[in-house]
Amino acid sequence: MMKLDGIAAFVAAVDEGSISAASRRLGLAKSVVSERLAELERLLGVTLLQRSTRRLTLTSAGQSLLPRAQRILREVEEAAHELDASSGKLAGPLRISAPVGFGILHLGPAIARFLTDHPDIELSLELDDSFVDAATGGFDAVLRHGPVRDSRLIARRLANSRRLLVAAPAYLAAHGTPCSLAELERHRGVLYANRLNDWRFAAEDGWVVVRPKPALRVNNGIFMRDAALAGLGLALLPTFFVHEEVRSGALVEVDVGSTAEGAELFLAYPRDHGAAARIRAFSESLRRSFGDPPYWDAA
Known part of the structure; x- marks a missing residue:
């Protein structure tokens, strides 16, 4: 043996x-x-x-x-x-993957709070906007913005997120403000590169996909926000990317008569994972840090 x-x-x-x-x-x-x-x-x-x-x-x-x-x-x-x-003590390594934009904007204070509460945990965070397989990617857990349909995984909901259609005042002054989904398709959009059917709006019989003229495709939400601020086009973004800019007026929410599809934040990890206790503690700490409703939607 x-x-x-x-x-x-x-x-x-x-x-x-x-x-x-x-x-x-x-x-x-x-x-x-x-x-x-x-x-x-x-x-x-x-x-x-x-x-x-x-x-x-x-x-x-x-x-x-x-x-x-x-x-x-x-x-x-x-x-x-x-x-x-x-025995009440959490210790050891915890390897987490998260999207770049969300990690930069919101994970710093949340992780600092978690590690203050659990100083014996050795947390490693890798920010990556590409798809990371939570079951085989070498991480204990993966933070996802969107549904988790993999049966190999347990998904713990962290927070809800609305998505807003926004544009810079200068863009709307130059190109007009769309008031319907039909008008929206004639406008220029800053699009998320990893999802072809990203602009989905509620309709009476389901969801309607809108495909504006692409001004830019990019796989990072902060870059998309900055492109919208520069007046390149409209952008459909989660409120955690644009809540401060909408509040200040740097970006304007555009109402086209339909609500954009929302999304949820999850922490996904393999079933029967050895670090489950640390992952649960991490997810609960993030939920407390984000709030319910989350602070980016509280206003």
Whole structure:
């Protein structure tokens, strides 16, 4: 039977690139690490690492074992943290992915509050506007603006978000203000690049998709807001991007007689995740920070 200390020695040696470095990382003598690696190879009946005076090289057997060994160590670590959580203490790593624009505008204070409440959690945040697979992307949880339809995931609702059709006063003065969906299609739009049917408005028999003339396509909400502020065209954006600009008058809400499709913010994570207690605490902290209704819609 494989021993955990042999697996730990194997992963450390691969990560560090040498047995000497692995021994320093594990706080063990170099001879002990070498002995544990040798014992693991004897138990498995294969060679995992080709050793030379300069470096270690994974064999094909080692390449096959490595991801499983990493997962075993990660699950053991998660189990230890879950035991801490059951005693009222939350600790350990938490890897989160979130959209760039929302993260820049709203996650800083919220995360600061969370880490103040849970100082033993080691949070890593990566901002990315591309689609991140919460089940296989290497993150504990992914913040999503929009529906989560993946059955592999649990989705915890953080907040609702309205979407407003907005434009700069200068654009409306130059091009007129659309008063209907038909008029809207004749205007220029700043469009979100990752969704072709992004402009959806409520109608009596369902949803109507409007396709304005594209002035710009971009995959970042802050950039879209700034393009609208510059007068490039109308933009349909969540209130968390434009609530301050609408309040100040820098952007004007345009009423076309129909309500734009709203969206919700979710924190999605794989079922049976080892860090579930930390993820739940993180989601509850975000909900308290955002408020109900969220502060960007409170006015």
